[in-house]
Amino acid sequence: DIQMTQSPSAMSASVGDRVTITCRASQGISTFLAWFQQKPGKVPKRLIYDASSLQSGVPSRFSGSGSGTEFTLTISSLQPEDFATYYCLQHNTYPGTFGQGTKVEIK
């Protein structure tokens, strides 16, 4: 199975900060990567698909990049509603695998 290593596992940031989260795949997955946001007690919400395509309705401060084995999710200016846990997902081969998650907390 493909392993997804997500970093950092947690971080503290302030409103307005630029935040970058990284996912590394144990083997190449082309651009079969998505990013999800999950708030406590809520259903995960897809933010990015195909590594860099913004889901409809998601604010443009979210962006994704990468291909092959290295991917990033960037939040250009962190907003109060962005404090959540973020997960990457590879769906190049099955079963699909998620990263361990990155919890973004308020500094």
Add this chain to the structure above:
Amino acid sequence: QLVESGGGLIQPGGSLRLSCAASGFRVSGISMSWVRQAPGKGLEWVSIIYTGGYTYYADSVMGRFAISRDESKDMLYLQMNSLRVEDTAIYYCARASALDTWGQGTVVTVSS
């Protein structure tokens, strides 16, 4: 929209069948998945069924769980047998291989 049902409290070794009702699209026309989240833990992809009927499972559930669908009713199912304490989780159904739409989840608790 996706709506799951069928969760509950079950003893170890027992069986449970989860259901997911789809609306607004046909389950026959797109792959469908089950994803779970244990209490306080991350997300785990459990199983997927493709449009051609091919199915895949996580190693943790292989041989115990079975995914299926009823195209006439636009329903997705997850038959869970030989349940273990570690299967305790919220189970979500989700659409497509890139999980673009999720249900609200159904809670499965395996405990004696």
